[in-house]
Amino acid sequence: MTKTFRTVTECSVAFLALAVGSAAWSQPLPETATACASGDLLCLDQGWADNQRSWWYTTSQGSRLLPLSWALALKTADGQGAMFGQPHLQLLGYLANPVSQDNPDGLPVGFVVDHDPRRSADLMCDTFPETCRSRTMREPWLGLNCSACHTAEVTHDGRTLRIDGAPAAADFNALVVGTENALRATLDDVDRFSAFAREVIGSTEDWERTSSLAVQMSEQIDWMEKLRRINHGDVAPGPARLDAQGHILTKVSAINGADDPSTAFASDAPASYPFIWNTYQQGKLQWNGIAGEVIKIPIRGNVTDIGALVRNTSEVIGVFAHIDANRGYAGLGYDSSVRVREMIGLERLLSSLQSPQWPEDVLGPIDTELAARGGELFEQKCRSCHAHLAPTDIRTPANDRMMSLNRAGTDVFLACNTYLRRTAAGNMRGQRTFGFVGDKIRSEDSTHLMLVNAAVGAIFGKFDELVSSLFEQIEPEPEEGMMAMAMVNGVPGEVLPGVVDPEKKRRAERCLNADSDLLAYKSRPLNGIWATAPYLHNGSVPTLYDLLLPPVARNFQPDPQFFPSLPGPTGPFRSESFAVGTGLIDTEKVGVMASGGADDWIFTVRDTAGNIIPGNSNAGHDYGNAALTDEDRFALIEYMKGL
Template sequence: MRMLRLPFRFISAFPAFGLAMTMGMSHVVADNVAGRLPAGVIAIDQGWSDQEKSWWYTASQGSRLLPLEWMLALETEGSTAEAPEKFMSPENIERLGYLPNPPSVDNPLGLPVGFVIDHDKTRSADLMCDTFPATCDALTMRKPWIGLNCSACHTNEIEFGGKRFRVEGAATLADFQELEESLLRALKLTLSDRATFDRFARAVLKSDLTVESRAELEVQVEEQIAWQQLLEDKNKADVRYGRGRLDAQGHILNKVALITRQPDQIDTIRADAPASYPFIWNTSQQGKIQWNGIANNILKINILGRETDVGALVRNTSEVVGVFAHIETDRGKAWRGYDSSVRLDTMIGLERLLARLKSPRWPEDILPAIDWEKAARGEQHFESFKCASCHEPLAWDDLASPAKEKMDPIGEQQTDIFLACNTFLHASKSGNQAGQKIFAFTGERIGEMEFTRNLLVNTVVGAVVGKLDELAGGAFTDVFPSGRAGDAGTESSGIDFLPGVSDEIKKDQARQCLTAEHELLAYKARPLNGIWATAPYLHNGSVPTLYDLLLPAKVRNVWEGTALPPEPAGPTRPEVFAVGSRQFDPARVGFVITQDAGDDHFVFRVRDELSGEPIPGNYNSGHDYGTDALSEEERMELVEYLKTL
């Protein structure tokens, strides 16, 4: 029987795979069934087969972070010749919070969940050659690359009583920001430390190692460092995201701004509004997608013989553009299509698979049993506070009914405004997109300076058309909100925006957004089925448990008058807690609260540790509809009911 032969560096980086290789590939196939979870991790029924899970974990959407051989050879910044550690080692991946995925037919290298291989051997892979000329000349673009797909950020595991179970579609507890930053530091170390570069070059080039090839590789690494430094500088913000959060819209808009190739971009809006990754079951049943409803999800058309939600396709295309896709908008027009690495067919397949994902039910064989009489009393509180007016019930296995989510204006919710506000205000020079129609085929013309969300619309339409020119341009006008936004508001007499904050720029941005009216200046309330498995809570992950969500917050977005607003009487939401532990608190419903930041934890803070000022982006206010009037017993009854959803 023919054995699969792989370089030793693959085997040493993934010990389980190395052991399997000593037994032959047939044993790997037989004993490592696609979709099998790591030892000790329990699967709960959400409607997917093992094979469907495996594809979800390994299918490429077109994300291209680094060439695969580079990634496997790259060492962590703390690595030494005496104690080398690969960046993709299980220890480093665990530190970053991503989940292991055992070797299988779909995942022979044992890459973590959502770390996927993208390989295009054709000339269509030669993208962004103005940015990566040496990389294109070496045909490295046509080699396998490693990137991320949606499962990396939308899969989680929970621990209780010595047991650990996986929840598909829930928010990761990984630290995406540290992944990017530590990767850039590792690349810089590879060039600055010649012994490290020597090990890297030997591992990548193998028998092709020569003086010339080594020098060419060094130039290619320099190109990647320069590009990733541009991204880091553009996204740089004072607020740390930490575990389980990412300013995805900020990253996407900044990526779009950079690919217009305008060197003197303005930086009025930073990626400083981190959001919790949304849970994604029932996504196809929602009319609005993303926390601020940036795209509609209501139009279905036939693509590649499949009925497809165009809104979902827009969301996924936006995601892969922001998370490492290669794309060119400077060499064409959107209506002719932009060249990109986006995998349209795969994204359609992933969305169809996601439409079959059921929400998780409280596993009474793992977690303490629900007190159903207590939950019945909690349901009465749910009704008396009219919670269903925003969160209409949806059964855990209902994959057909409309979700009937509601968009609440940010001024009414009083929660942190900056995810919606930054998207509303973000502007960039438009480069090659200037003069084009926003929706490629229709809509207003793009100006020399433009709202970046309109450049995103043009980019996404062009990327999709570039892969499938049968789409009518009019389809996208039904998906995106109207291209032009109303003017930011100005009326603010006697109102203190962000009381207690000294940053006048953030206060002015708050004024503009809280006094304006636009459909993007709102956050989505959706059915709460499976909510028990999605901590931390609120759109920005600022509240650790459901119990705490029923308490009032101290911070406020606005206050009339010069004095600071009074603090609520009685218990309030915690303003400091660690994120990263998977240990579950079944009473309060969320992860166990500590204030200790271990190696795998991040301390979330509502206020700056030194100045005591509230941190824009980290406000834990909002969703306060009088539940602070509940007694302790009534509060626990309502929490008990939420477990049943």
Template sequence: MRKAGAMKLFGALAALAAASCAKPQTQPRAPMSQGWTGEQQADWYEATQGSRLIPYAWLAALEQPGNERPFLDDEHMAGFRYLPRTTRGGLRLPVGFALDGQNDERLSRTRLRWKAGQGPEERWVGMNCSACHTAEITHAGQTIRVDGGPTLADFQGFIEALNLSLSQTASDPARWDRFAAAVLKGDDTPRNRTMLRRSFARLRLWQADQLRMNRTPLRYGYGRLDAFGHIYNKVALLASRKGATPNPADAPVSYPFLWNIHQLDHVQYNAVVANAPFDSFLSGATFDIGALGRNTGEVIGVFADVVIPRKKPPLLTGFVSSVDVESLVGLEQQLMRLEPPKWPGAFPAIDERLAAEGEALFKANCASCHLPLSDLTTRVPDRIAFFNDASQPPPKPGEPAQRNSPPLTDPWMACNAYAYQSASGRLRGYRAEYFSGDALPQTANLSAMLSTTVGGALAGAKKDVIAAAASTFAFGDRKPRVFVLPEAEFAPFGVAPRIDPRQARLNRCMTEKSEILGYKARPLTGVWATGPYLHNGSVPNLYQLLLPPERRVAAFRVGTREFEPKHVGYSTDEAAPGNTQVFSTVDAQGRPIPGNSNAGHDYGNGRLTEAQRLALVEYMKKL
């Protein structure tokens, strides 16, 4: 969504809100304090966002592809680098795999019935923020949990395996019999089996549609995801399931770290979403309508059920959705209290003399873009490197024009976010920012369609938006909501066709004007815990990032949690446990892989001596 449009949308919702106001389970052996209580940490892992991927009873009954072991088996889930855990309700679900149990009577895709007398509050499993933003690091026999850090998860592999399991369950009679018996235990009748088969087919068909839309020959590997691509394609399907244009989700990025994001003017690597905080003079708490919009878009991409009506309703009616606004507000407010991780005492001690040398180098060469932070309240202005001069904003009155320094890093995340389009379908005629902006044409930018969908979902939940704002204003932070318990055909990605002429899109991105055609620099507090580096995870450690791009490794192993403290990043040693995948900037023929470039972020790197690079790395351990 465009920043100006997003601000109009969120400003309208904020005005409504203002009118109402006149957090085997393996605990880290070396726990890290980041300012949360144990209860808040558990809420972070378990709270719903309204994400609904699959009914819990179905997921618990599914078997792994090709064998009869449970899909949720710890070893299987850990293979995707999700973190096994036992919930407070006693369920064995990975970190961030959250239950949702809202009333589904007004929903659509997830309003499934598979047994007679079934109620409308069946438990579903989806994901929340922590599935993608919880890191675990090991060193010298110690395990460190970093909340808000980038996961190593292989989301692409997980979804493929889930889809394959669904497909095999539907096609194998013995497998189906075991699945149906487990799901319908106590209610296993011919009628219920028929109902289950029909509902199961509906879920598989939806998964198949998403697979078709997101298909790409590019493998993400561990620790990367094209979240924008998946969100955009989800919006395209919601708008026009038959007419949607598939846009390959082929620009994966490293999962960003979340501490301090409330202090930034804009978030996302391309600075596409504005924060818009309102501080209560009564309670001292913060309600951020911009963050709510951003998180609503995230939930839409990660399995929310959104109902866009065939006929356009009155503007304030909005769209029915499963997005849990009040829980999202609670999660965001808790995130505002998350402290950056400190260099662990279990790691080798920092060389203070060398770090002091690095600090002077950092202040002279890096701090103008990566502004320092000393607390959790200071606001940080934007530092954005644009792809082209046309996108550079005009100088403020009385200030000299800024010289544009293109980032030179892989452009595809920002370029796809700017250039992707699809049939607007049911969204045709809606305004691009829902409450304002131009009407969406027959084929529209997906950035505008996402903005419209987010606006419609929030308008549909306006009572919850107002209630969350009023509660924050009067009583302070909210507690997120935690629930407890009371067919896609798999196809090889390697043969998927390229759908768009990439070069034409790139030419547009390098010449046209847009405030999202660039990448944002941000404070590096806690950066030691956030490798691999660059926005697309193409550089293994901080030392490599300080080399000239042509000297950086073109390929390295990923998948281990073992930390390498000298150069600061995960170990790339082939012998390190879990290093089963190879990230590469080039293919087998030596051709560059779009989306995987490790170029850029070269601000005089070649002028640094070896000693200076090591000093800078040592200092960044302290940030």
């Protein structure tokens, strides 16, 4: 039996994960600690030492959701608990991280403190005038980094495994909406506001500071409401899903200085958080390949990936970074809270993350004979789209490839919304997309072009950090194929059968007949795929077994001439409803196992009238699934456990 995980000593720090705030501690805090040190939680060995994992969990990218003092004092909307206390955030799917020097406030994984009193002092003062005037911008702020959404835990027979880089089961939407509701409930209740003010400023006797705090809270509530109003999606994302691209593009619509930000497109195409090992080896990133490789700069053994930097800057702009893109020019740099140096360090650390190997001593042994049969099937049916990478291979190109919407057959709306979404350009009108180069942005243009402009501007705004990072070590050193559908020139049959929304049908038809690099989904190596359920880009399939079944839902009615293996009148078919966020792993079918609990969040393909919900279709990735026997399916699953 091979060693598949490692544990950390110092188990005495485990109970600290329940604490918020560290002022009462008289003993020195551990320099680094993660919840891997505790009880039944085991971290898989993915090539990181514990100090590297701790740095990944606690380093700011420049995200600023709320002042830290507010976050530590804020109660949930119902007043029953701390909004940002670990017990409540764990209910939302965020993971425990104990108190240490890296995490003195005992915040969960990926909840980080950003403090830059010099360069963040006057950010977004048009939006938050009182917050700037009162110097609150200079205080520590609470935000999120990438580990909050890309760290997972799965449980089997009472044993819990932590997997770095895997999609989290977190409910981001509940966090954002819950924060707005908590602020509103606090401001609207005299007694709650008084208690909040006493914790934040130490007294309610200082009328000027108390009044200022109320105005600042109103500013934050108004900003959150504005973003929510533009997003206004009707498709509930729930745990493990977020329309991240929609949220990011919404933020761009709100910060570019346009008088009337576009509200034509909702953030209504939730996607599963991608698994992020081997990203350094991929030519296209994100489900629809919107972030491509640009250039990697190696100097003195340090590699800076500019494409990854643009991608990560785009991400942090969407997730609470402060940025002034409503004035100035991208080529000269936008002022922002984005931390270029730290993002480069995090990306370098990520480049050393290995994919998780199936832990046989916890999840059960792999049947080698059945896996060998599955390997033969995989070579015949899957290898043309999914290249092979060994779990420890962090250098070989991934040979990822993009599949058009017609060929992939999956729900179209993540890619389609990004392609079609346009907004008024505001301050970006007439600017080059990449600052000094690229097409000029028109008065109304594709929002994703403005996102590139904002990201490049934020990077140029921290040009000193970019240059210095080329020469320095930032991240800590460790202490110790399937046959494609033959579609040509258009979409056969009805578009979106089972969907009743005519506007959605029109948009889908435009996208399915258009020619753009954005209208595609990525296939990539499947090493570690066992740890990434639910499957497909929108998290609509619970297990690998279901993925190998034919779906009932379709994005279009395919022509049998090109797709002869349409399912017959009998099943089995893919599940169209299942619980999400339970944390339980089905080791036979490999994927999400329902707990049957009353509080389970249920994903469903269809609405209560039986119509397919646009954004939730589980169609696609069916290249003859009906022809597979169950023996074939379980052989393929057994093989994929070992990838």
